[in-house]
Amino acid sequence: MQKPAARKTVPWWEKGVIYQIYPRSFSDSNADGIGDLEGVIQKLDYLNDGSERSLGIDAIWLSPIFPSPMADFGYDVSDYCNIHPLFGDLDVFDRLVAEAHHRTIKVILDFVPNHTSDLHPWFVESRSSRTNPKRDWYIWRDAKADGSLPNNWGSAFGGPAWEWDEVSAQYYLHTFLKEQPDLNWRNPQVKKAMLDVLRFWLEHGVDGFRMDVVGMILKDPELRDNPVLKDDLDPANPDGPYYQQLHVHDQDLDEVHALIRDFRSLLDEYPERCGIGEVWYELPRWIKYYGSRGDELHLPFNFRLMKVPWDAGAIRESVDEMEQALPDFAWPNYVLNNHDSPRLISRVGDEQARVAAMLLLTLRGTPTLYCGEELGMENGVISQDQMQDPQGFRLGISYSRDLSRTPMQWTDGHNAGFSSAQPWLPLTPGYQSKNVAVEDRDPTSMLTLYRRLLHLRKQRPALHSGSYTSVAVESSDCYVFERSQAGEQYLIALNFSHEHQKLRIPGWTGGKLLLSTYLDAAAVFGKNTLDLRADEGVIIEIKHNHVTRQDG
Numbered sequence: 001m002q003k004p005a006a007r008k009t010v011p012w013w014e015k016g017v018i019y020q021i022y023p024r025s026f027s028d029s030n031a032d033g034i035g036d037l038e039g040v041i042q043k044l045d046y047l048n049d050g051s052e053r054s055l056g057i058d059a060i061w062l063s064p065i066f067p068s069p070m071a072d073f074g075y076d077v078s079d080y081c082n083i084h085p086l087f088g089d090l091d092v093f094d095r096l097v098a099e100a101h102h103r104t105i106k107v108i109l110d111f112v113p114n115h116t117s118d119l120h121p122w123f124v125e126s127r128s129s130r131t132n133p134k135r136d137w138y139i140w141r142d143a144k145a146d147g148s149l150p151n152n153w154g155s156a157f158g159g160p161a162w163e164w165d166e167v168s169a170q171y172y173l174h175t176f177l178k179e180q181p182d183l184n185w186r187n188p189q190v191k192k193a194m195l196d197v198l199r200f201w202l203e204h205g206v207d208g209f210r211m212d213v214v215g216m217i218l219k220d221p222e223l224r225d226n227p228v229l230k231d232d233l234d235p236a237n238p239d240g241p242y243y244q245q246l247h248v249h250d251q252d253l254d255e256v257h258a259l260i261r262d263f264r265s266l267l268d269e270y271p272e273r274c275g276i277g278e279v280w281y282e283l284p285r286w287i288k289y290y291g292s293r294g295d296e297l298h299l300p301f302n303f304r305l306m307k308v309p310w311d312a313g314a315i316r317e318s319v320d321e322m323e324q325a326l327p328d329f330a331w332p333n334y335v336l337n338n339h340d341s342p343r344l345i346s347r348v349g350d351e352q353a354r355v356a357a358m359l360l361l362t363l364r365g366t367p368t369l370y371c372g373e374e375l376g377m378e379n380g381v382i383s384q385d386q387m388q389d390p391q392g393f394r395l396g397i398s399y400s401r402d403l404s405r406t407p408m409q410w411t412d413g414h415n416a417g418f419s420s421a422q423p424w425l426p427l428t429p430g431y432q433s434k435n436v437a438v439e440d441r442d443p444t445s446m447l448t449l450y451r452r453l454l455h456l457r458k459q460r461p462a463l464h465s466g467s468y469t470s471v472a473v474e475s476s477d478c479y480v481f482e483r484s485q486a487g488e489q490y491l492i493a494l495n496f497s498h499e500h501q502k503l504r505i506p507g508w509t510g511g512k513l514l515l516s517t518y519l520d521a522a523a524v525f526g527k528n529t530l531d532l533r534a535d536e537g538v539i540i541e542i543k544h545n546h547v548t549r550q551d552g
């Protein structure tokens, strides 16, 4: 199959690479064990100083930095238009934006529209009495006549989605923690207040938003029960109703798209602002978040590569299926890691993580990296008494997102150079060899590989904006595809196995090796064969279009 190259003027979010910073864990400037915005400023040169010595990313997305009681580490916002003192203040934030822009780094904020903190003044007012003017800003319901819950909806963090409020004698809805009451987006005042929040940050110069669980913000007005699945979807969590239901009435309602179009219209009032969304649905529902005319999100996160088995055929199928389904105006994107999921490297191993890096940075679509991925950082080792994540507390240690939130590894010294104080989560074992300082000096390190890939992608337009064609090969352990644009053509061949592979690529007459995941020049290729070592990926420049296309 073949998909078209991008449009003439390519916006930054299609050309560029996004880097997610989990601010608590990135860099601590004031010795309290928690990362902060000053810490981010100090590391901007690492991210992009314009030279090939730096990583070379184009945008940072900061997980929430707003005032918050931190019940869900910032995803419980108590003031949308300010900065948590742990992280800094508005002046530091403005300086961060200026310093980032100075280095051509865009700044993306996390927007949390589904719920506020229970300590947000809006909710404090709302819960104060049934007649409070903000009562309807949240979703309140009486108990059923028999005293039971308003409906069968579950919380994503376990247990029912309803919490009883003694004072006003009603239940309120919370799709996540009880400290995260859901806003009522059917109330026009809520919508206005939240659009004002977006405008506030746009005026501070931010370049876009990552919108948290944006498909969930509208609920069925009648609050009908969700259909219950017969078979338990998640055996590790046998009594969580959330994981035993089809979410037909509490998420992904058709009506949500009108709201997303409103977000987009607001973004479009400013030049080159990008809307990204956390959208987990199956392909046909997920695609709708681009909008039927490309008038919704620029990039609904595509999490498929995090979920498919690490297998050449399965991954190729996932990519091809998505490429085929996307309308021409919709630009793809890929994610391998984030703050909610275990790190990919801990699933696939060090060798395959290098293949994964090449995959992510050569596919047609915007890659989002997660801090530490470029170092080969692994899942943390968290004991019960070190656990911080509320999801881990409620659903069990294997669900703890602390695993992927351990401190960034800057050096092999004290606290990995993250902080001079005790970090809020323990360091991941092995940081003495996997860290920026050590890997910076090592010409074959993971960091060097990410840098080479990022710079190559930047320098070769076909690698960021070119068309994508998957190429048929005999070996089921390899995934081969081609990127091309205006006379430039590259073949990317990835070996997903730990064995040597000999590939026959019909019609191919050879080319020039640009990069191997081994970071050497030993790859062997003849007229129409290509030898890949165990766990090797290569990028080859082709002079003429001789690659056989596989249609469909």
Ligand code: GLC
Pocket (backbone or CB within 6 Å): 072, 075, 076, 112, 176, 212, 213, 278, 339, 340
């Ligand atoms: C999203 C965030 C996650 C958070 C949840 C509730 O899934 O990525 O970290 O806990 O929303 O806001």
Ligand code: CA
Pocket (backbone or CB within 6 Å): 028, 029, 030, 031, 032, 033, 034, 035, 036, 086
């Ligand atoms: Ca700090």
